Amino acid sequence: MKLELKDIRKSFGEKEILHGVSFAVESGRALGLLGRNGAGKTTTIRIIMDVFHANSGEIMLDGEIFRPTASQVGYLPEERGLYPKKKVRDQMVYLAMLRGMNKKQANESTVKWLDRLHVSEYIDRNLETLSKGNQQKVQLAATLVGEPQLVILDEPFSGLDPVNAQVLKDVIRELIREGRIVIFSSHQMSYVEEFCEDIAIINHGDVVLSGHLDDIKDTYGRGRKTISADNYSPQELADICREKLSSYAAVERVTKKYVVLELKTQADMWQILDICKQAGVEIHQFGAYEPSLNDIFISCVGDEEPDTEAAKEAV
Template sequence: MRLEVKEIRKSFGEKEVLHGVSFQVDSGSALGLLGRNGAGKTTTIRILMDVFHADSGEICLDGRKFVPSKQQIGYLPEERGLYPKRTVMDQMLYLAALRGMRSPDAKKSAEKWLARLEVSEYASRKLETLSKGNQQKVQLAATLVCDPEIVILDEPFSGLDPVNSQILKDVVNELIAGGKLVIFSSHQMSYVEEFCDNIAVIDHGQVVLAGELKEIKKEYGKNRLMLAAENYSLEQLAEKTEREWSNLVSVSGRKKEFLILELKEGADRRGFMEKLVESDVTVEKFGRYEPSLNDIFVSKVGEEE
């Protein structure tokens, strides 16, 4: 199953907030939908959910017009949308019924997901009596109770401690392995890197970067090296680099444990390695630098207007 978003545009009044957003995602994989606050991610998701209608463009599922009402979609919004004064099980069954599930099937599925997310003991409790983290797990259970083929998760790790985050990570991996089509939106880039093979970065209502994350990292790390030494601090190593090897590399940044170097035009990794071997530097770390998704995101959309 393939979901394709093609050239979606949306305006509110005279202000156009989406300027031709396009991306695609297949079953058995997760797409990381990224962007700063106000970039257009939530508007895009709401169009997918048929909460808003696009002004132009189309959304297709396996080449045909996508009709959300004809698909089982699990949507976990960033803002909690459950009823605080209703019991957990009552609203799980209510939401399952709204999605067309028969009562016995709904109860069985609700019990399954509450158990999987380790909140079964709260089934008869009002939601407002639960901790923030347990409310988030109940909301995820409600998202998955209808066994959706398409799962949209917007900031799913909000409010979760490390133990509960691991439970949720396991569930997301199980969804992907089970052939679900997952759209994952988060500002926590480490989770996006863990789950998503592909990303789409939205900035000011348009996709500014999209594709396979592995290839994007490779491109952004092109001609960049990492270097650390046992006998030089990073500051000393940076000074030595600029003093002795400026014809080969420049210091383009630093992390906690190493320098990031960029090869000059005409220079290559082997030539620089030979200079290192001839020097008094005791190399602790050297190799091709692979940027994190956070580095890529900041470099692409991090500058303020």
């Protein structure tokens, strides 16, 4: 399956929030939908689910108009949507039946997903009596109880300790292996890197970057090197590089472990190393720079202020 958003535009009153959002996600792969608060992520998700109607543009599933009422969609919101004073079983069975299951199927699916997420012991408890982490796992079970083919996860690791986070990671990997379409939205970039082959970054209602994450990393790493030393801290090394290597490279950034150099045209690697050695630098590492997703995200939107008015409209 392939879900495609084509030139999606959305306005609230006279203010356009989405300015032609386009991206695609295929089954068996996860797409990381990223952006700062107010960027347009939630509005985009709500349009996919037909909570909002786009002013223009199309959403296609395998070349046909996507109709959420005819397709199983599971949505895990950032803010929990279950009823705290209702029993877990009752809520999940009700939701499964809303999605087309009969009562027997709904009960079986409820038991299956609560067991898979290690919260089956709470099946007849009111949700509010559970810990925050277990409430989050029940919320995910409720998202999956209808066996959706399209799964949208918004900050799914919120409130989870490392053990429970691992349970959730295993479930997400299973969903991907089973060929479901997974859209993953989070500000925790390490999780996005772990699951997502593709990303789409939205900023002020525009997709400013999209594509295969490995290809994007290759592009962003091109023309950059990392260097570290045994006898100088990264900051001290950066000062030396600024003084001695100005004709060959510029210091782009300094991390806790190394300095990132942006090479100038026709920079000679061996000459850079010779200059550093002549300056008394005991080189520990010199090699290709692979940017993290966090680096890429900040380079795309880090200097921009979030559109707070757009955020208010999208709530």
